[in-house]
Amino acid sequence: MSYRKILLNESEKPSHWYNIVADMPNKPQPPLNPKTMQPAGPDDLSPIFPMGLIQQEVSAEKYIEIPDEVQDIYNIWRPSPLYRARGLEKLLDAPVKIYYKYEGVSPSGSHKPNTAVPQAYYNKQEGVKKIVTETGAGQWGTALAFACGQLGLECEVYMVRISYDQKPYRKIMMNTFGANVHPSPSNRTQAGRNILAEDPDSPGSLGIAISEAIEMAVADETHKYALGSVLNHVLLHQTVIGQEAEKQLEMAGDYPDVIIAPLGGGSNFAGIAFPFIGKNITEGRKTRCIAVEPASCPKLTQGEFMYDYGDNAGYTPLLPMYTLGHNFRPAAIHAGGLRYHGASVLCSQLLKDNLIEAVALQQLECFEAGIKFARSEGIIAAPEATHAVAQVIREAEQAKKEGREKTILFNMCGHGFVDMKAYEDYFAGALSDHTFTGTQLKDSLEEVRALQP
Amino acid sequence: MSYRKILLNESEKPSHWYNIVADMPNKPQPPLNPKTMQPAGPDDLSPIFPMGLIQQEVSAEKYIEIPDEVQDIYNIWRPSPLYRARGLEKLLDAPVKIYYKYEGVSPSGSHKPNTAVPQAYYNKQEGVKKIVTETGAGQWGTALAFACGQLGLECEVYMVRISYDQKPYRKIMMNTFGANVHPSPSNRTQAGRNILAEDPDSPGSLGIAISEAIEMAVADETHKYALGSVLNHVLLHQTVIGQEAEKQLEMAGDYPDVIIAPLGGGSNFAGIAFPFIGKNITEGRKTRCIAVEPASCPKLTQGEFMYDYGDNAGYTPLLPMYTLGHNFRPAAIHAGGLRYHGASVLCSQLLKDNLIEAVALQQLECFEAGIKFARSEGIIAAPEATHAVAQVIREAEQAKKEGREKTILFNMCGHGFVDMKAYEDYFAGALSDHTFTGTQLKDSLEEVRALQP
Numbered sequence: 001m002s003y004r005k006i007l008l009n010e011s012e013k014p015s016h017w018y019n020i021v022a023d024m025p026n027k028p029q030p031p032l033n034p035k036t037m038q039p040a041g042p043d044d045l046s047p048i049f050p051m052g053l054i055q056q057e058v059s060a061e062k063y064i065e066i067p068d069e070v071q072d073i074y075n076i077w078r079p080s081p082l083y084r085a086r087g088l089e090k091l092l093d094a095p096v097k098i099y100y101k102y103e104g105v106s107p108s109g110s111h112k113p114n115t116a117v118p119q120a121y122y123n124k125q126e127g128v129k130k131i132v133t134e135t136g137a138g139q140w141g142t143a144l145a146f147a148c149g150q151l152g153l154e155c156e157v158y159m160v161r162i163s164y165d166q167k168p169y170r171k172i173m174m175n176t177f178g179a180n181v182h183p184s185p186s187n188r189t190q191a192g193r194n195i196l197a198e199d200p201d202s203p204g205s206l207g208i209a210i211s212e213a214i215e216m217a218v219a220d221e222t223h224k225y226a227l228g229s230v231l232n233h234v235l236l237h238q239t240v241i242g243q244e245a246e247k248q249l250e251m252a253g254d255y256p257d258v259i260i261a262p263l264g265g266g267s268n269f270a271g272i273a274f275p276f277i278g279k280n281i282t283e284g285r286k287t288r289c290i291a292v293e294p295a296s297c298p299k300l301t302q303g304e305f306m307y308d309y310g311d312n313a314g315y316t317p318l319l320p321m322y323t324l325g326h327n328f329r330p331a332a333i334h335a336g337g338l339r340y341h342g343a344s345v346l347c348s349q350l351l352k353d354n355l356i357e358a359v360a361l362q363q364l365e366c367f368e369a370g371i372k373f374a375r376s377e378g379i380i381a382a383p384e385a386t387h388a389v390a391q392v393i394r395e396a397e398q399a400k401k402e403g404r405e406k407t408i409l410f411n412m413c414g415h416g417f418v419d420m421k422a423y424e425d426y427f428a429g430a431l432s433d434h435t436f437t438g439t440q441l442k443d444s445l446e447e448v449r450a451l452q453p
Numbered sequence: 454m455s456y457r458k459i460l461l462n463e464s465e466k467p468s469h470w471y472n473i474v475a476d477m478p479n480k481p482q483p484p485l486n487p488k489t490m491q492p493a494g495p496d497d498l499s500p501i502f503p504m505g506l507i508q509q510e511v512s513a514e515k516y517i518e519i520p521d522e523v524q525d526i527y528n529i530w531r532p533s534p535l536y537r538a539r540g541l542e543k544l545l546d547a548p549v550k551i552y553y554k555y556e557g558v559s560p561s562g563s564h565k566p567n568t569a570v571p572q573a574y575y576n577k578q579e580g581v582k583k584i585v586t587e588t589g590a591g592q593w594g595t596a597l598a599f600a601c602g603q604l605g606l607e608c609e610v611y612m613v614r615i616s617y618d619q620k621p622y623r624k625i626m627m628n629t630f631g632a633n634v635h636p637s638p639s640n641r642t643q644a645g646r647n648i649l650a651e652d653p654d655s656p657g658s659l660g661i662a663i664s665e666a667i668e669m670a671v672a673d674e675t676h677k678y679a680l681g682s683v684l685n686h687v688l689l690h691q692t693v694i695g696q697e698a699e700k701q702l703e704m705a706g707d708y709p710d711v712i713i714a715p716l717g718g719g720s721n722f723a724g725i726a727f728p729f730i731g732k733n734i735t736e737g738r739k740t741r742c743i744a745v746e747p748a749s750c751p752k753l754t755q756g757e758f759m760y761d762y763g764d765n766a767g768y769t770p771l772l773p774m775y776t777l778g779h780n781f782r783p784a785a786i787h788a789g790g791l792r793y794h795g796a797s798v799l800c801s802q803l804l805k806d807n808l809i810e811a812v813a814l815q816q817l818e819c820f821e822a823g824i825k826f827a828r829s830e831g832i833i834a835a836p837e838a839t840h841a842v843a844q845v846i847r848e849a850e851q852a853k854k855e856g857r858e859k860t861i862l863f864n865m866c867g868h869g870f871v872d873m874k875a876y877e878d879y880f881a882g883a884l885s886d887h888t889f890t891g892t893q894l895k896d897s898l899e900e901v902r903a904l905q906p
Contacts, residue, residue: 004528007460075457076540076831087529087603105558107831109870149828150540169873176827176876374629375602378529378560417562417870420622423629 004086006248008079014243015066017236020274020346022062023281028349031317032307037453040317047218048225052122056233064236066118073117073150077106078240082248083412087376088392094400097254098392100412101245101272102379108173110337110382110414111268112143112228115237119226120147129222130154134184134209137163137336138170139382139414140228145179155179158186158212161204163336169418184209191215207312214315229265230310230319230344238271245409246275256287256409258395262387263291263300263358264337266344272411274346277355289356290395291347292387294338294366296434297330299323300351300358302441308342308448318451321348325444331434333363334422335383341444359391362433366390367426370416382414383422457539459701461532467696468519470689473727473799475515476734481802484770485760490906493770500671501678505575509686517689519571526570526603530559531693535701536865540829541845547853550707551845553865554698554725555832561626563790563835563867564721565596565681568690572679573600582675583607587637587662590616590789591623592835592867593681598632608632611639611665614657616789622871637662644668660765667768682718683763683772683797691724698862699728709740709862711848715840716744716753716811717790719797725864727799730808742809743848744800745840747791747819749887750783752776753804753811755894761795761901771904774801778897784887786816787875788836794897812844815886819843820879823869835867836875 021027030039042054049057056064066074085098092098103111123131131148134157135141141157148155157179164171164183174181184204185192191211195202202208217225227234249255259276261269273289280287293300299322308323310316323342324330330339343351350356363383370386372393373379381389388410399406416423425431474480483492495507502510509517519527538551545551556564576584584601587610588594594610601608610632617624617636627634637657638645644664648655655661670678680687702708712729714722726742733740746753752775761776763769776795777783783792796804803809816836823839825846826832834842841863852859869876878884 002525003463004525005463007462009460010456010458072455072457107833146831150831168877169870172873172877172880173833173870175880176824176833176873178828371629375631378599378603380560380626380629415870417622417626417868418873420625420629420871424621424625427625427628 002086004084006082006251008244008248010075010079012247013071013074013079014240016063017066018239018243018275018278019059019062019064019236020278021060021232023278024349025281026349026353028345029320031319031345032453034318044317048214050123050126050128050224052125053119053233056236057231067121070118070121074240079244080105080241082245083377084252085377087378088373091372091376092393092396094396095403095405096396096399097407098396099249099254099256099407099409101241102412103241104379104412104415107146108139108142109417110139110143111238111241111271111411112140113146114240114271115228115234115267116143116147117150118237120144120151120153123224124151124153127222128153128224130156131224131226132156132213132217133226134158134206134213136160136206137167138174139337141179141181142170142173142177143228144226145174145177149178156216157181158184158209160184160206160209161202184212186212188212189215205312210311210315211313229267229340232346234267235270235274235344235346238267239274241271241411242273242275245272249409254407257406258408259287259289259410260292260388260391260395260408261411262338262384262413263293263343263347264340264384266347268411268413269347270344272409273356277350280355290391291356291358292391293358293360294333294335294387295360295362296333297324297339297341298360299341299343301360303342304445305348305352306448307452310342319345321345322351323448324441325448327447328441328444334419334425335363335387337384338387361387361390363431364433367423367431369393379412380416381412382416382419385413388412455539456537458534458536459704460534461697461701463528463532465700466524466527466532467693469516470519471692471696471728471731472512472515472517472689473731474513474685476731477802478734479802479806481798482773484772484798485906487767487771497770501667503576503579503581503677505578506572506686509689510684520574523571523574527693532697533558533694535698536830537705538830540831541826544825544829545846545849547849548856548858549849549852550860551849552702552707552709552862554694555865556694557832557865557868560599561592561595562870563592563596564691564694564724564864565593566599567693567724568681568687568720569596569600570603571690573597573604573606576677577604577606580675581606581677583609584677584679585609585666585670586679587611587659587666589613589659590620591627592790594632594634595623595626595630596681597679598627598630602631609669610634611637611662613637613659613662614655637665639665641665642668658765663764663768664766682720682793685799687720688723688727688797688799691720692727694724694864695726695728698725702862707860710859711861712740712742712863713745713841713844713848713861714864715791715837715866716746716796716800717793717837719800721864721866722800723797725862726809730803733808743844744809744811745844746811746813747786747788747840748813748815749786750777750792750794751813752794752796754813756795757898758801758805759901760905763795772798774798775804776901777894778901780900781894781897787872787878788816788819788840790837791840814840814843816884817886820876820884822846832865833869834865835869835872838866841865
């Protein structure tokens with residue numbers, strides 16, 4: 001009987017995170033302090049992040065050791081299984097071998113705890129008592145709530161009001177893990193009160209929630225802030241995914257020709273692809289690494305590489321990245337984790353240097369792929385994750401057309417048990433594909449061009 | 454670093470299901486045909502079940518081989534991990550080692566696919582094209598939808614109308630796996646039309662849904678019916694859980710003093726406990742096996758052992774079991790899987806013979822235990838599964854009081870990602886404990902006494 005999955009024991013987990021900066025032929029340009037337009041240093045970040053994470057943010061060391069206490073908590077769900085997609089392969093009937101890492105086995109159901117746990121750990125190391133963050137649909141907030149609970153830290157989450165009201169399940173998951181969740185805008189911060197004074201019924205936005213979280217974090221020196229994607233240290237922590245996959249593929253006697261992952265901010269993609277991109281650079285391997293973005297938020301394929309704020313509110317340093325403009329407002333697709341205006345600095349530099357590829361897909365094709373995946377593999381994927389499946393199907397069909405064999409690896413970054421509303425809308429025919437109005441991208445990009453040094 | 458989980462490879466799965474009937478000192482009494490009051494034989498069951506399953510239902514063979522095609526689908530999630538509950542142990546600070554099997558890793562998120570897959574398989578073997586079933590909250594329907602999808606069978610599910618309307622996520626999961634789901638009562642059957650004629654707004658009931666499913670199943674000889682608990686063959690299929698656990702505990706150098714599992718119909722409890730009860734009987738082991746039922750549906754602790762219908766509608770043969778009466782209507786607790794009026798024939802006989810124990814717990818204690826479990830172990834448990842955790846905590850506290858060491862094994866039979874409403878109600882203080890009115894149990898039991906041979 002053919003195996004379906006390859007497991008590793010806890011003792012076979014990677015001992016270090018892999019830092020791709022060490023291997024990049026062109027190092028990323030520095031972030032800039034928007035007031036001085038000078039490179040932002042550790043001091044710019046220390047009010048909101050602990051020094052342990054800031055050191056990782058600016059590190060050029062190739063490997064950074066994973067602390068024992070983090071490994072112990074990783075053991076709750078790591079190493080994650082590597083699946084051989086026998087069911088999907090049979091369905092597609094193409095000359096491809098398809099493997100996927102399944103990150104839905106984590107406590108919050110996605111890859112996010114891979115970074116939430118070390119972030120909570122380094123905060124705790126420096127005496128932080130409470131971590132404050134924002135969350136949109138709730139994946140990141142759930143992961144941080146879990147991590148803080150494990151390490152005995154308080155966790156306070158500002159959740160965009162409209163999600164708080166419309167998607168209560170994620171909020172209750174955060175409560176269950178022990179976090180306090182507030183709808184944003186709230187009366188707890190000046191930023192929130194200002195918004196509510198103008199519009200008591202404000203539905204909120206990620207930008208407002210970030211403002212509230214940062215305001216609360218800087219107000220007390222035992223409080224810090226945390227971010228679930230985009231930053232270098234976040235991408236670093238996710239590299240356990242790709243390192244495990246490499247070991248598991250070796251056990252299967254395989255190596256990937258193509259790696260596929262969705263890209264929102266970039267941590268999901270980085271997690272599975274960076275260790276293999278490193279091998280491309282240092283060992284001359286030729287694995288194609290494809291980032292999949294939604295057609296409604298296509299920063300990699302239609303954005304511009306320039307300095308922009310990492311957040312909608314303009315709180316962060318200016319980051320060199322592919323962006324649609326920090327004021328770009330993507331359509332309200334169900335793949336909430338992919339609705340981010342820019343790509344992380346590291347992913348952006350790699351794309352600029354042609355070390356990765358990018359493709360933008362429409363949501364109907366992605367949901368169709370998700371249904372095929374559920375029926376053939378037994379896993380109901382998060383809407384974000386269906387983007388990877390859709391591209392896998394494209395690659396398989398291409399291979400069939402060309403009669404060329406291919407080994408594909410992708411990141412099944414989360415399950416969709418809390419996202420069934422998305423599938424409901426799909427079955428009801430309530431979803432459509434996306435085309436931009438003529439000026440939508442142009443205007444938001446124009447604004448950012450004016451910020452360049 | 455101490456390990457947290459013990460994994461098995463696919464090749465280490467049990468090769469056979471374990472049939473406890475072979476080892477029982479007192480064999481269960483036969484089911485009776487309610488019309489003739491004579492033992493019901495295979496002919497009574499053949500209109501609704503395939504012969505492969507009927508043979509298992511009446512088998513006295515100790516081991517029944519698991520077919521290769523079933524094993525191949527089991528490989529999607531089996532063997533399930535055995536966890537050492539390090540977090541919970543630390544929290545409880547008692548002289549206990551706690552292990553649990555985690556069945557939430559299955560495609561539908563509970564132990565139900567363990568039997569759904571072989572049921573679909575034996576139906577397919579005999580040329581069945583479509584399986585019809587009923588579902589309450591949806592766990593069983595989801596499992597059967599998945600199994601039928603894997604084996605290329607059609608699946609039609611009658612879902613109690615009030616759940617269909619109030620809990621749409623499970624319905625959409627079934628659709629995603631490819632099943633057709635109808636709210637019950639429906640216009641598709643005579644049984645449904647009769648109800649709707651009297652009450653067009655009927656919220657439905659499990660009894661009505663069973664009537665509809667059986668009516669559709671017997672109407673076409675290529676259609677059959679399937680049941681997710683109670684019957685001998687269902688309990689048989691679940692024994693993969695306990696057999697895997699035994700092997701995993703052996704790897705840990707341990708053997709359980711106490712086994713704990715929730716009991717609704719009995720398949721969850723049977724799955725983990727039967728292989729160990731077999732060792733108690735044949736090898737003189739002394740493992741205590743405790744079935745946990747909800748205080749609002751206490752058939753094992755307050756029911757009577759007598760012949761009763763297996764369903765509310767009176768379609769099944771009369772079964773010898775602990776029952777509250779087939780017309781008993783339990784309170785609408787969130788642990789929907791435990792709201793069944795009787796206990797399976799096999800579990801009932803074992804309790805009668807003092808080979809297992811039973812305890813009834815209130816729901817507030819169970820949710821409190823569920824919160825502790827989520828925060829310490831990172832798994833949000835289904836409301837049914839919290840009943841096991843609550844009893845584990847009781848056993849640990851008892852061990853602490855007595856200063857006696859204990860090794861506890863329990864079945865974490867499913868995750869609660871689709872049950873967050875239950876936790877929401879708990880946090881909102883909207884749940885309460887249950888006490889019976891004086892006559893509630895008495896009346897429903899009285900009615901059944903009149904049915905005895």
